[in-house]
Amino acid sequence: MPRHFEVTRRDGAARLGTLRWRGEELTTPSSFDSKEELEFLNALTIHKAELDVAVITSQEDLRAERIDADVVILGGAPRFGDDPRGLTKALVRARELTNPDSALYVPALATPNNVSLLVYAGVDLVDPIMAEVKARDGYLLSAEGERQFDATSRSYCMCDACRGVNVADLPPEQRVTVLSAHNRHALKAELCIARENIERGTLRELVEGRCRTAPMLTALLRLLDEEHSYFERRSPIVRTATLLACSQESLNRPEILRFGERVIERLNKRGGILLLLPCSARKPYSRSRSHRTILKRLDKLRQFLHEAIVTSPIGIVPRGLEIMYPASNYDIPVTGKWTCDESEWVIGRLTKYLEANAFDTVVAHVSGPYRKVCDEAAAALGVDLIHTVKDENTLSSDSLQRLCAVVQELIVEYSPKQRDLRFDYIQDLADYQFGPNASTAIFAESPKVRGLFPTYYASDGRTRIATIVGKYCTLALTIEGARRYLRAVENRYCVRIDDFVPKGTVFAIGVLNADPEIRPFDEVIVLNERVIAVGRALMSGWEMQASKRGAAVAVRHVEAR
Amino acid sequence: MKTARASRRRYPRQAASGTTRHRTRANDRLAWTGLDLLNGEIVPSLTVLLTTKGCYWARRDGCTMCGYIADANPDAQSADIQKQLFEVLAQYGTAFKIVKLFTSGSFLDQEELPIDARDAILSALADTPKVIVESRPEFVTSEICGDVVRSNRHVEIAIGLETSNDDIRDSCINKGFTFRDFVRASKVAHSDGLTVKAYLLLKPPFLTEVEALEDAIQSTHDAAPYADTISLNLCNVQKGTLVEALWKKRLYRPPWLWTAVEVLKRVKPIATIICDPVGAGTARGPHNCGKCDRQVILEIKEFSLSQDSASFTATCADQLLWKYVLEFEKFSYGAPLVP
Numbered sequence A: 001m002p003r004h005f006e007v008t009r010r011d012g013a014a015r016l017g018t019l020r021w022r023g024e025e026l027t028t029p030s031s032f033d034s035k036e037e038l039e040f041l042n043a044l045t046i047h048k049a050e051l052d053v054a055v056i057t058s059q060e061d062l063r064a065e066r067i068d069a070d071v072v073i074l075g076g077a078p079r080f081g082d083d084p085r086g087l088t089k090a091l092v093r094a095r096e097l098t099n100p101d102s103a104l105y106v107p108a109l110a111t112p113n114n115v116s117l118l119v120y121a122g123v124d125l126v127d128p129i130m131a132e133v134k135a136r137d138g139y140l141l142s143a144e145g146e147r148q149f150d151a152t153s154r155s156y157c158m159c160d161a162c163r164g165v166n167v168a169d170l171p172p173e174q175r176v177t178v179l180s181a182h183n184r185h186a187l188k189a190e191l192c193i194a195r196e197n198i199e200r201g202t203l204r205e206l207v208e209g210r211c212r213t214a215p216m217l218t219a220l221l222r223l224l225d226e227e228h229s230y231f232e233r234r235s236p237i238v239r240t241a242t243l244l245a246c247s248q249e250s251l252n253r254p255e256i257l258r259f260g261e262r263v264i265e266r267l268n269k270r271g272g273i274l275l276l277l278p279c280s281a282r283k284p285y286s287r288s289r290s291h292r293t294i295l296k297r298l299d300k301l302r303q304f305l306h307e308a309i310v311t312s313p314i315g316i317v318p319r320g321l322e323i324m325y326p327a328s329n330y331d332i333p334v335t336g337k338w339t340c341d342e343s344e345w346v347i348g349r350l351t352k353y354l355e356a357n358a359f360d361t362v363v364a365h366v367s368g369p370y371r372k373v374c375d376e377a378a379a380a381l382g383v384d385l386i387h388t389v390k391d392e393n394t395l396s397s398d399s400l401q402r403l404c405a406v407v408q409e410l411i412v413e414y415s416p417k418q419r420d421l422r423f424d425y426i427q428d429l430a431d432y433q434f435g436p437n438a439s440t441a442i443f444a445e446s447p448k449v450r451g452l453f454p455t456y457y458a459s460d461g462r463t464r465i466a467t468i469v470g471k472y473c474t475l476a477l478t479i480e481g482a483r484r485y486l487r488a489v490e491n492r493y494c495v496r497i498d499d500f501v502p503k504g505t506v507f508a509i510g511v512l513n514a515d516p517e518i519r520p521f522d523e524v525i526v527l528n529e530r531v532i533a534v535g536r537a538l539m540s541g542w543e544m545q546a547s548k549r550g551a552a553v554a555v556r557h558v559e560a561r
Numbered sequence B: 001m002k003t004a005r006a007s008r009r010r011y012p013r014q015a016a017s018g019t020t021r022h023r024t025r026a027n028d029r030l031a032w033t034g035l036d037l038l039n040g041e042i043v044p045s046l047t048v049l050l051t052t053k054g055c056y057w058a059r060r061d062g063c064t065m066c067g068y069i070a071d072a073n074p075d076a077q078s079a080d081i082q083k084q085l086f087e088v089l090a091q092y093g094t095a096f097k098i099v100k101l102f103t104s105g106s107f108l109d110q111e112e113l114p115i116d117a118r119d120a121i122l123s124a125l126a127d128t129p130k131v132i133v134e135s136r137p138e139f140v141t142s143e144i145c146g147d148v149v150r151s152n153r154h155v156e157i158a159i160g161l162e163t164s165n166d167d168i169r170d171s172c173i174n175k176g177f178t179f180r181d182f183v184r185a186s187k188v189a190h191s192d193g194l195t196v197k198a199y200l201l202l203k204p205p206f207l208t209e210v211e212a213l214e215d216a217i218q219s220t221h222d223a224a225p226y227a228d229t230i231s232l233n234l235c236n237v238q239k240g241t242l243v244e245a246l247w248k249k250r251l252y253r254p255p256w257l258w259t260a261v262e263v264l265k266r267v268k269p270i271a272t273i274i275c276d277p278v279g280a281g282t283a284r285g286p287h288n289c290g291k292c293d294r295q296v297i298l299e300i301k302e303f304s305l306s307q308d309s310a311s312f313t314a315t316c317a318d319q320l321l322w323k324y325v326l327e328f329e330k331f332s333y334g335a336p337l338v339p
């Protein structure tokens, strides 16, 4: 059966898509407009025709195994108007049991205020019914919320419907006409904004702002965040937009939680001397003035140290991952103070990091809130930190002198191995992207690393094995790198395709199966009996397998097997 | 997954819990007086609630909107029931032109109301111009009607037909009888000289507002030839019912009062139709926006006595919303657009 809906772009659970129906193409997320369209869709729920439409009418349907249709309707959605918990469960469940090629339509619930959150949760289609109901109830809606009109109210809106009209003075029928035109306009405008944010990959930033305007929406976002795996499974591994952590909810973003998990669960265990440093506004940290000053002072001593940066809201960033999203590009309000939530989160990350590794000793070159956080984590583990900052100034010559002196002594005491720091980046990225021990499988003891920061590449003799590439700074394997990885692990980050030689793009229809761990923009290995290829995933692995439409992998190199 | 209307089959039956017995009635009066229509005249009436062991159908399976079983008393004996009536009559006298006897079940079911009690009660009211009792159609047999007539010749049997649509009565109400059963009962009662009143339910669960409106109008047309009076009952949310469970999940809203007004106006020419908006103006009862409810309730009551559509004069801004709901509610696929 030909599909009538195709997802063209993803931003977490949100998607841009195209619905082909009634001889035209509708770019989603979008709102149906006319009663005629609603009638048309309604007729399709009863008589199957060009478009396959299914309705989820009860809790029982939500327990179904799988629903496959072009459009899936979450029936009775208005009942969730003031039930964020019910709405969260229903949306997540509805999305998870429908095919990714299905457009999810949530009827009679969207307002300009809530629609960006609905879209964030994975809704593709809405309608103006609730906006019309609110107009008849006397409400003027906007992205910031709703306002009831009484005799003294004035609209300050400049839309075509409102301009020059004093809504409060109008007789009821005309007032409804104006309010309804305004409300529909506001809904469409907000959908435009949502689409634009999906395109830029910044919908999360939008909804963190929108959710501030109503307790129900804040609750909704917090409850959605509790569905971590649902969002993580859909979140790209990297993005170019800067992550703006401006709210309490930012701490629960899927990519922040994922980064924290992978630092603990995927990176190689380290020993020797750990140096903790504070974060910097400029990213990557090593390009900032503060880090350059400190690193220059340490100079060759660095080759004996492991560095990790303490930061809110990411937690702990090992030096090698400073070029990986979100550590590579995030921004937070800098006030010199941390909220309790922030401190607690960072303490937790640092504690876990120290537990997961086996450092002989930890040097903390930090001050202010960073120092408090480090001390609390150390206290929790009963570890002694060596503080090197004097007078609360990490860059003073006293502090830097003490840092160098302490590090020199420790090197004598523990005599750690000397390393090529450039390989740290490659090694950490390999483990972060491809899973525990990936770097050991792919690289020899100490491969040759060349290149300019951050686009290092590693070779074995004359054969290049992996390169840090592109605007995202992901580690791309060469075919040789891929072969080595495959020898150690069989299916991880692999996409098995039909019997054809891929050129340029592999489409989902050609994918036989794919590692469900693959996330959008992951570096992957493409395989069939004849060829081995490497490339970048354009959708999640589970989605490649379930979809029949859309580009799955952008292939970089192909070789005969 | 069918896309047709959801029905009660998808929802578990809510058992009426034994501990709630007498809950509603305990604080309520067991009898009250009022005004009703008798042969075109407005006359004083007396309504008496008799506590029996309750409706057998409710004990077995029950209707989706009915919570009366919570008021029943499984141990009610013939003597108790007779005593209940005589105490009321002692208090209120017997001068009423109409007496309504509500058992919240079937007055004619001898399992529920023993024959001796039935005959004693009806005989005691032999001089009342009209005695209204309620019964499911299966108890309206020529044998029972014959017995009834021997005790009292002015009995009107009220039957909860709810709707003339068998599909809705079955899948949305779970009534357990058909339109044909009602027609048969009506013919039997009439042949014995008794009169029949048909209860119609405005807005069973799983119907949209406009479906409910159309169903009530169609049902009035269908039932009118077999009923001397039609009573339009506006669905309200009773404790322990499926309707209540749906209402709590915001999947059910009692009818708008405007819908009731619309039905009454439209069917007036073809039937004598009365309506007592029980619990109206509350969240659990039929309601409008809250501003116009009192006025509209008064007008519905006035109409029930006058049978004159001129009773309806109220207007309110929420009529625009109500009209929108009629037109668009079906596009929500299962939930009311407004509470």
Ligand code: SF4
Residues within 6 Å of the ligand: B055, B056, B057, B058, B062, B063, B066, B067, B068, B104, B105, B106, B136, B160, B175
């Ligand atoms: S509505 Fe009538 S038949 Fe149905 S359960 Fe209640 S009393 Fe019994």
Ligand SMILES: [Zn+2]
Residues within 6 Å of the ligand: A155, A157, A158, A159, A160, A161, A162, A163, A182
């Ligand atoms: Zn406007």
Ligand SMILES: [Zn+2]
Residues within 6 Å of the ligand: B288, B289, B290, B291, B292, B293, B316, B317, B318, B319
């Ligand atoms: Zn009103």
